[in-house]
Amino acid sequence: MTAGSAAARVAVVDLVEPDRLRVAAEPALLYAQTRVELLAGFRELRRTAALLRLLPDRWAHGLADHLAGPLADPLADPLADPDGDVAAHDRTPEDEAALLAGVVDDLRSLEGRALRRILPDLGDAARHAGARAVREELRHRSQRRSDPSLNPEAARLFSAVGRLAARSRRSPDALIALLLHSVALAPGEAALMPTGMVHLPGTGRTLQVRAPADADPAGLPAPVLDTPPGLSLMAELGVAPGPAPRLDPAVRTRDLLRYAPRDLAVELTIGLAEQVLDPSLATSPGGRQATVVDLDDGPEPAPGAPARPATDARPRRVAVVAPR
Incomplete structure (x- = not known):
């Protein structure tokens, strides 16, 4: 990097999945040098509900009903038209943000026996669903089944959540991770991580760019979600669903x-x-x-x-x- 504090901060970073969710401490541009996968930003609630219903897990189905209401047609493809299959159509963006914030607060408060009743089964269901979807992706197109639970987004999300649940058995982070976008970047694509975005770094090599400042080239460390710095950022910026950070x-x-x-x-x-x-x-x-x-x-x-x-x-x- 160039000398002087006026230069932008640039670092080549090989992503490694951590044991906890992170909160971006400052904006950063991530340019993918290889294929990159990560979880980042809260997904639109009806889309999240549709994905949760693909998991063979009773708790996940209950959360899906809470987020989006019951399916009007239980036999319909929940990913074909998530908005068209749910009963709740009239929520405002403020309603959506309030509902999401309440769910995140409830999940963060889970601990002890209450968490142990949910996390092992949810982790197993996510790992198995993710592995099944990955196996299906390896099949020739002519042999693939038309099962909505085998789509690439579900494969990435459930695989990442299953790994996180296995690494972090005393934290509800894996449950919160179900609410995040699964982002896959091909080499040459980029994502923008704004301040306060909840994320889980995944795999791949990135070129990370941050604005000029008197700081380490790698930028400010992203605090763990459930620590005072992370909670402070979330409280200041709020929690709201939005598009994937592409x-x-x-x-x-x-x-x-x-x-x-x-x-x-x-x-x-x-x-x-x-x-x-x-x-x-x-x-x-x-x-x-x-x-x-x-x-x-x-x-x-x-x-x-x-x-x-x-x-x-x-x-x-x-x-x-x-x-x-």
Whole structure:
């Protein structure tokens, strides 16, 4: 990374699933260098209810009824049209947020015997449902069954929740994780994690970008959900359902990607070195420095500094993070 506190903070991070849910302490852009999977942000409640009904677990079905009401047609595909299959159509966004906040508070308060009555069975159901869905994905398309519980989103969600339940047996985090979006990013795709977003880092290599500040390149540590810093962020920002935190590129061509999120005063450009390394990117009009990352080798000096010797003749793909 470039010298000086005015540069954006950039780090290459290999995600590892932790034992607890996290709360984003500051906004961050996550660019996927490999396939990336994570849970992040609270899902729309009727969609969550539809997914919960796919689990062979009585507690999950009860929570689904609480979130969205009973299915008008119990035999209907709950994922084909979640909004069309539930009785509760007239809730406002404020009603949805209040209901979600109440559910999260109730789940966070579970402990001891009450938690032990729910978590083992729920964890087993999630692991088995996730493994079954993953096996189905490996089948040839002509041999796949038309079972809504075998869709990729359910596979990712249930597998992640099952692993979390096994690692964190004294915490209700796995139950809360059922309410989160399952986000899968292909290489080259990105997500924006706003401050206060509840998430569970998953797998894959990411390039993480944060705004300039006097802090470690990796940014502020994301506090565990049920600790004073995490609870403070949630209390300050509230809990509400919303879309998955995907970020669409501002510019997409065959050879170049540019992300310019509104919540960060930086833009990320991905492309071949000869296309995106321009000496004019070394500093912005405000004097802030750009950061260049070789996507194979990690951070390097800003444009204008001596280049590294090329290890082979292949075109270099780089990321340029510049202030806006």
